[in-house]
Amino acid sequence: MxxxxxxxxxxxxxxxxxxxxxxxxxxxxxxxxxxxxxxxxxxxxxxxxxxxxxxxxxxxxxxxxxxxxxxxxxxxxxxxxxxxxxxxxxxxxxxMSQEIEANVRVELSEDAEGLKDGGVLQQILHEVVVTAKPDEIPEVISVDISGLGVGDSISIGEIRGNYSVTINHEDDEAVATILTPRVEEDTEEGAESGEAPSAETKDSEEGE
CATH class of the missing domain: 2.40.240.10 (Ribosomal Protein L25; Chain P)
Structure with a gap:
């Protein structure tokens, strides 16, 4: 209707x-x-x-x-x-018989496995450009990321076959990725900033 x-x-x-x-x-x-x-x-x-x-x-x-x-x-x-x-x-x-281009919102569905391991989700594409007949343009492009682990990403090529519309992006363009947790790196930086002053530093302070 x-x-x-x-x-x-x-x-x-x-x-x-x-x-x-x-x-x-x-x-x-x-x-x-x-x-x-x-x-x-x-x-x-x-x-x-x-x-x-x-x-x-x-x-x-x-x-x-x-x-x-x-x-x-x-x-x-x-x-x-x-x-x-x-x-x-x-x-x-x-x-209605001719195809047009339209911007369609990208929606990520399902929590990724990598999030349970402390990974950080980064959505790179929030919308994509598609070509289709006016009444065939989807409201959203839904991308299932449930299988992504830490360090994994999902690209346009991996979702292209799920839709009958033409997605006007390169196959290797990333939609979303699970970044490696930074806990270890932050801990190391904290330890470095909390190190005791060297003997040379102490002698300099006492001389003052």
Missing amino acids: VNVLKAKERTSERRSQIRELREQGGIPAIVYGYKTDNTPISISNAEFIKTMREVGRNGVINLDVDGKKFNVVLHEYQEDPIKKEVIHADFLAVD
């Missing part, structure tokens, strides 16, 4: 009107891409949040602009750094 988001075309880009739109619970936005020119629009903030919760970051939305409908994905958005509210959104109109 494709979710419908109502929108209205905007006829002005004046700051005062954009500010008034936001004060009234709206978001200035733009739609562009397949079979449409760059069109400034406005959407309801509440309806936008509701729609994104239902479809996810990469879901397909049926954008209804004054009765004219487009299949779109949320391409980019701007957020107020203090209020954490969306203040502008870019929608890309898509041809």
Whole structure:
């Protein structure tokens, strides 16, 4: 089921009107891409949040602009750094039969064996770029790291076969690794800093 988001075309880009739109619970936005020119629009903030919760970051939305409908994905958005509210959104109109590129979040599932041995998890890739038809883009790329021991890592090549989408990264690019614990090294450094002063140091201090 494709979710419908109502929108209205905007006829002005004046700051005062954009500010008034936001004060009234709206978001200035733009739609562009397949079979449409760059069109400034406005959407309801509440309806936008509701729609994104239902479809996810990469879901397909049926954008209804004054009765004219487009299949779109949320391409980019701007957020107020203090209020954490969306203040502008870019929608890309898509041809459902053609592949597009999208950023997909990487989620690590299951605790690694190496963590039980004191290893430290380092996630190197937090998102990947994929190519797929709009309705086939996954919400997340889930990576099972349960079998990783200390010093092990998992690469793009090892997860590529788990997904039907094209992952646009090199096979040897690491997704996550389990770093060797630093306990021993820290202990040695502590011992060095706590060493008793040498005889030469003592003689120097007594001479003073």
